[in-house]
Amino acid sequence: MASLPTIHAQSCSSCNLRELCLPVGLTPEDLDKVDQLLSGRRRIKRGDTLFRAGESFANLYAVRFGFFKTTTAAPDGREQVTGFQMVGEILGLDGIVHNHHTCDAIALEDAEVCVLPFDRIEEISREVSQLQTNVHRIMSREIVRDQGVMMMLGNMRAEERLAAFILNLIQRLRDRGFSSKEMQLRMTREEIGSYLGMKLETVSRAFSRFVADGIITVKQRHISILNEDALRRLAMSQNESV
Amino acid sequence: MASLPTIHAQSCSSCNLRELCLPVGLTPEDLDKVDQLLSGRRRIKRGDTLFRAGESFANLYAVRFGFFKTTTAAPDGREQVTGFQMVGEILGLDGIVHNHHTCDAIALEDAEVCVLPFDRIEEISREVSQLQTNVHRIMSREIVRDQGVMMMLGNMRAEERLAAFILNLIQRLRDRGFSSKEMQLRMTREEIGSYLGMKLETVSRAFSRFVADGIITVKQRHISILNEDALRRLAMSQNESV
């Protein structure tokens, strides 16, 4: 479609991730309009923050490569990981309601994001209804994801949570065309635990248990899935004799 | 503005809740356009469902009066309350992403909602940018709320969660002009527990503890707040000597 594909294309229409990202399903004509969306790209080194809670909100960010965590802090200082984001996922939706961010977004490996000024998104999605729909879907998807996390935190036991977590990660990697049996975790046991509402020791013990049961292998942060059905059964709590 | 105000006005412009709801902040001219939004109203009796998980999605619903819970079910049947909604709040956002609902919405008391076909919302919000902004804010607000729930579920102990829950309810009632010291709970201990990730007995014990400490009084589902600062300290975990 694009007449002269450039290596570091600064537009959605020439981005190889467009079918994974905000412009999914757009016609070529619409894609042209959407090309004004992107104000630029930004690289974030491992450990650096993309934005912080309290900062004023202006942009959404689409992950081009790399891996992020978002953390939310309580007034008393306690902090919790509230999400992990990978390529094609959108960061910053929390900032819309009050025009400032309510969480920190931190790169867990060197990363690059597309900077998408939110006023342009609103402007263009008034013209391009498919973009409008995509924005709504992305926000709704986040709401549904959060329901799932609440479910995990409220109802599941430690091993069930970890099983569900592994399955979720591997599924998202599959959706992006990566290996369906192995993965490299980008976060520490502590960060996993924070996300899953448990202590790092409990995460470690659950991993060890899975290894002992022949469900996965673990070499540091490299995970191989040996028995996905067993994981699935665990996550659905059909593991017990009851 | 409206020439002939009717009792059961079937439009946003004549609705006394408009500043609490989707049309907040709209100019009178914009309000006229937005009047095509409402396809009708629907009454739901206590215990009946507004929509169920799996049903196809077509409308958002604005609560006019009454009180709802939303419950999400895991594939294995376990169910959890994922939210409570009161007057002025919007139900159905979960359905946008996959065009079917992922949770049940159940009335905890006799209720009435405005039925807002989502395709009309999209259509009109392409013309009325303030409406577009409101839709985005409402969805973002829900995402931020969910972050807070995750925080509770992941990091807080039972009494802290209940304190935070009471404060949240009373604040939302205040925002709507109700009493700032007392309220009538519309849900059972079990529903509170489900939402807060704890058992009904634990909820009951936490209530009893608060009463013993002189922080609140409880008469069945009627709660009076005696010492709001104490509640606030509890919710922020500044209760311990540490």
Added chain:
DNA sequence: CGGGCATTTGATCTAATTCAAAGCGAGTGG
């Protein structure tokens, strides 16, 4: 090669669950 973080594993400890029973209140039918 050494230092520092991340991880694993073991031994207690505890908050919350589970099991059990009794109390309370609102609504119904006699």
Added chain:
DNA sequence: CCACTCGCTTTGAATTAGATCAAATGCCCG
């Protein structure tokens, strides 16, 4: 109008999953 039920709530005692405390090991990176 009262008695009776049924669902909700409270309270107690025993149990347990996960937290906490502690120590050893491993690994990456300068």
